[in-house]
Amino acid sequence: MxxxxxxxxxxxxxxxxxxxxxxxxxxxxxxxxxxxxxxxxxxxxxxxxxxxxxxxxxxxxxxxxxxxxxxxxxxxxxxxxxAGSLRRFDLPLDWRLSAGFNRQVLHALDRSVPYGAVVGYGELAARVGQPGAAQAVGHAMGSNPLPVVVACHRVVENDGGIGGFGGGVETKRLLLALEGVLPQPLF
Incomplete structure (x- = not known):
């Protein structure tokens, strides 16, 4: 074709x-x-x-x-x-690349963590009824087929650390800075 x-x-x-x-x-x-x-x-x-x-x-x-x-x-x-002028995506999403617990966590993230806010892995686990599943939430974030749109960069360590990110930690820092959670890089 x-x-x-x-x-x-x-x-x-x-x-x-x-x-x-x-x-x-x-x-x-x-x-x-x-x-x-x-x-x-x-x-x-x-x-x-x-x-x-x-x-x-x-x-x-x-x-x-x-x-x-x-x-x-x-x-x-x-x-x-x-450009800084959109704070909430309003798009139809095809969720076929996510299933089970991962999809449940990503839906909860999308519904409950707005632009400019963050949530801990453990807190997000509790929101889906699995308070001891912080590590599984981390795996769900790593499997996110729709990063940025379903904002897994907003999930951080419970102790305030930035945590990991499939796009790289520097990318996560840039996205959190864009949303005003972290200061913009000086250089």
Missing amino acids: DSTERPRGPHLEWTVVPSGIGPLLLAATPEGLVRVEFHAAPERVDAMIGPLVSRLGADAWRPEAGGEVLLAEPVRQLAAYF
């Missing part, structure tokens, strides 16, 4: 967009945004798309820049977020 020809069957639309934390790969299905990936340098994109296409059983389609159909609104909202 020609890369500009829109697939007729189940498909995945994808693009790479610049952001305040580096290039992001965005992918959506007709159900909604399904994947956000950090560090989407050109040499990594094929390695990101291949497994996603296999897992979803869909044809991949990359429209010409500006020709996105499924991704037009996610691209717009992410640009607004990084």
Whole structure:
């Protein structure tokens, strides 16, 4: 299939967009945004798309820049977020890449931790009825298929430490600084 020809069957639309934390790969299905990936340098994109296409059983389609159909609104909202003018994403999400406890935790995070706030791993575990599952919450954050949009960067260690992050700790610091939780870097 020609890369500009829109697939007729189940498909995945994808693009790479610049952001305040580096290039992001965005992918959506007709159900909604399904994947956000950090560090989407050109040499990594094929390695990101291949497994996603296999897992979803869909044809991949990359429209010409500006020709996105499924991704037009996610691209717009992410640009607004990084410009500081959007505090809550309002997008349909395709949750097929998350299940069970991980999905439950990510839903709770999305519903209960607003822009500019943070929550501890243990506190989030308690919110989903599993007060002893702080480490499992950390694993759920690491499996988040929709980082930034489902803001796993807002989950920190209970003692005030920043904790880990799939996009790298420096990326987490930048996102928390953007939201006013941490000071902006001096350099």
